[in-house]
Amino acid sequence: MTKKEFQSLVQSRIMFVDGATGSNLQQRGMPTGVCPEQWILDNPEVLIELQTEFLEAGSDIIFAPTFTANRIKLAEYGMAEKLEDFNRELVGLSYEAVKRYYSRCGSNRKVYIAADLTMTGVQVQPVGPLPFEELVDVYKQQLGYILPCGVDLIVIETMMSLQECRAALLAVKETCDLPVIISLTYNEMNRTIFGTDPKTAIIVLQSMGADAVGVNCSTGPDKMIEIVREMKRYAYIPIMAKPNAGIPKLVNGKTVFPLEAEDFAAEMEEIVKAGASIVGGCCGSTPRHIKQLVERVKNIQPPAISKAHIRALTTESKTVEIPLSGPFMIVGERINPTGKKDLQAELREENMSIVSRFAEEQVALGAQVLDINVGMNGIDEKQIMLLAMQEALLAADTPLCIDSSHVEVIEAALRLYPGRALINSISLEKAKYDNLIPIAKKYGAMFILLPLSDQGMPKNLEEKKQIIHTIIDRALECGLAKEDIIVDGLVNTVGANKNASIEALETIRYCKDELQLATIIGLSNISFGLPERQFINSTFLAFAIQAGLTMAIANPSQDLLMNTAFASDLLRGVEDGAERYIDRVTMRPATISVGSANQEKPEVQNVKEEEM
């Protein structure tokens, strides 16, 4: 099945996946503690019959029993050398089931076999010992044995780690073009065991190219509704829901799933209404459950698939939205060795203590995104970038802006970044433009569009707009959306170009009002070479915010700048703007004192008396 076929199928009607494998096999004789793949292959009839029953019940898609047939899991049972055989034979069983279904029912309904992958049981770095790239390889290896057998799509399910989802998804994308569904499992707090919320999962995985994202196992349908609804809010791909038949109870030493087929189906109808297009059951759901489900919801119009992309960055566990007209945002610029001897020295020694402190401090001061740039001589920039990135995420759990002039450094960082990052930046310079747009697409990153070309700065506003359009058009061709792009206003120095502010503001206005694009500027350039720069910077910031600026890359230690940003939100009537301003200034009384020469109080200072 192609991705396109998958999408049109899901939009034409509700799609049904199968019910439980494990709990049904146990019901039918599989003891606990055995290697499930071995047992299935030793008792092929049980699996074939179960999957035939699911097809008879109405499942469109059955999951080949390759679930834990990866080299790490199999090694636990000493079966690593069986990897290839097992996978090939396990897929073969699903083929048998399909054959039996057709012959038994005489149906010519089209049904599909999905390769099924899940976690290895060994956690990925930095939480566990497994290097990210090795995990990618584990999945690639398993897929390498499954794909030649012919499957219609890939399912990655019962995932608890977003980073491991990413590894599996990259493995799929680097191995085949089949549609891929990724399904996570959530606890009762609506978080994965590693803390990812449904919103972050859908944003990251759909950006990276998942064809559907879902949730399975752990809870019954009732508890799953809220998760589906939350995912649906941000999704522009279909949602899969595959809950357990209720939360299992231990009755007479046996695990019992409390939800009967009719009740299960009734609750599933609500899940469909909440936004799931692909439904089935997980633990405890039998062919009867699927039959009831199919009968109950098969004629419901499938939820419409939104086309709206969301402008957001994430870490592994949380999302930072970037609304076009919401609170003003600051990208902290301090993690950058330029002009900072201490930081340079530390980076040279692979010591990340300043990186860590800068990350924490900037977030405490109001940065919502952190720029990471480790570009300097005498280091392996790629290696230091990966270290700094992990350190900053640990210290601050705040989305990062990956800032490097080297394509390979950006790519390495994005590959390892456990959420949705921002690339700083993509210009029309050939080396960046040709390589980084596909990289942004592959890793689901947003990017800062810097309107420069190989010819340098645009000569005028017209040329600047032209560069912007060229890059956007190319990004859209590559499958990115407008919402993935933040345009840099490209601020000149007002000391050198009298129109520097006017031109940057017009760029911002044009991007926001006419193109509905988010914008960013670096502030310090505007005042280069002038005295008392903070007043120019803060005034320019207010101008730019008023012109529609979305965010600035700045040093959040600069009180005047930050207070101006907070006051701007208050004045713009942004939600909670007043509260946030008051919190800011009362928790952090401003002490702004600049002026190298005369630090005396100005001659006239009756401000207090006269303040009304």
Added chain:
Amino acid sequence: MTKKEFQSLVQSRIMFVDGATGSNLQQRGMPTGVCPEQWILDNPEVLIELQTEFLEAGSDIIFAPTFTANRIKLAEYGMAEKLEDFNRELVGLSYEAVKRYYSRCGSNRKVYIAADLTMTGVQVQPVGPLPFEELVDVYKQQLGYILPCGVDLIVIETMMSLQECRAALLAVKETCDLPVIISLTYNEMNRTIFGTDPKTAIIVLQSMGADAVGVNCSTGPDKMIEIVREMKRYAYIPIMAKPNAGIPKLVNGKTVFPLEAEDFAAEMEEIVKAGASIVGGCCGSTPRHIKQLVERVKNIQPPAISKAHIRALTTESKTVEIPLSGPFMIVGERINPTGKKDLQAELREENMSIVSRFAEEQVALGAQVLDINVGMNGIDEKQIMLLAMQEALLAADTPLCIDSSHVEVIEAALRLYPGRALINSISLEKAKYDNLIPIAKKYGAMFILLPLSDQGMPKNLEEKKQIIHTIIDRALECGLAKEDIIVDGLVNTVGANKNASIEALETIRYCKDELQLATIIGLSNISFGLPERQFINSTFLAFAIQAGLTMAIANPSQDLLMNTAFASDLLRGVEDGAERYIDRVTMRPATISVGSANQEKPEVQNVKEEEM
């Protein structure tokens, strides 16, 4: 002649006034040191013949020889009691001349007699001892005797003091509806003896309703061209030029005017091209000069009369323009006793030392206009306003904004104000609206339009716009121009109304972009009740400037606010914006330190290291 007839006459062709009176009479026998009126009346034939010759030469208007026939001048010769007779008889001589001209030439050309007024020789307060109102009365009295004789228009000429021009103009306006030409005399620095430049004179006098403004005497035509050109730049009324026949030389003990009639006429042609519509000669110019002049320029198309009004305030000696998109302007708000115990105590004792200091300081800090408000209990507000106004003008020579809630206080202040002032303010409150618009017109003042009504604050933006339109329409009906109006954005408190800033900015944008009106706001209200108000105020100021705000009423001691205003000009590319910003911040290093509680350095303060 009506004002309308005068205007259409002046627009149809070049108008010719007469040549010299005094120098020609002296040439024809009048000794020096005599009372000229007495001598003329004793030798009527000389004057009649001279004026007949002027009419024959082509003068359209002759000036009745009432020049110094005011009660103060006549009293110098002990002739005060002759005031009425002299004026009546002197006008009669001009009538004789007209009669003789018609009978001698058989012409039926329409010619006109102007009543002629000039300075009294005693200077008006505060420069001299003469109360302003007494001077108005001197002119009214003279006019009271002239007008019954029937003249076609009034000429006030050879004036050296703008304030005395104002007194004479008010006397004319309060006595008759005849057209009035006011002509000043300038030294070689293009200033009157009291320091008024041509620009300030034309702006003040045309605003007050003069029908033509001009320059006469002192210099020859060549030196006068620049003055005419400068006046023309700002004039929407015709310009009169009546120069001497060159600068007089003493030859063998006799005053000789060097410019021959042909040369005079040639130079006058240049003056016409520079913008004069009404031309003639002053000292040394004979009927031959006028004849040559008429022949040379009578067929030239008269200069077009501009309709463009200029947005400007003045003192007696200088003009402050208020361009719609020029440098941002500050109206200093400190001269206001509200909340200032020291100032209240002084005002109660008619002590103006704080007023004087506040005026100087605010201008030194960058205020271009000073608000004067002396409203408080226990004083005669009108009297204190006049004192404070004169004191502030003396201290700072900066245009004033007359701020009172009492119509009579505003009117008294405007009457005495020696230039073009700003009224703060006119709302739709009945008492203000009905009275103050005609007062603004009469005294040539600009006014702040405050969009309030008797029902209080407008309920919404729509009502606010409606009030603005109602007041503007009325002002235009009364003969005021859009350029005479500055709309107050009427800023609410953002703590009470989340949309306070948004609504004020929309008002500003609407007024500037759609109505081409200047705007002003008071800044302090926006942040009322919130902590660390300066950041809200300065950010709001930047927002408002970006939205098109023309000026703010503010305390120029507030460094952050003022630096924001200066930085705004720099960023907007306003002429000299960079230079002015650099001057400001280097001469006045900012020391902004607010925050009642914690005055310690913030924990994170690596700004220096990181500033790039």
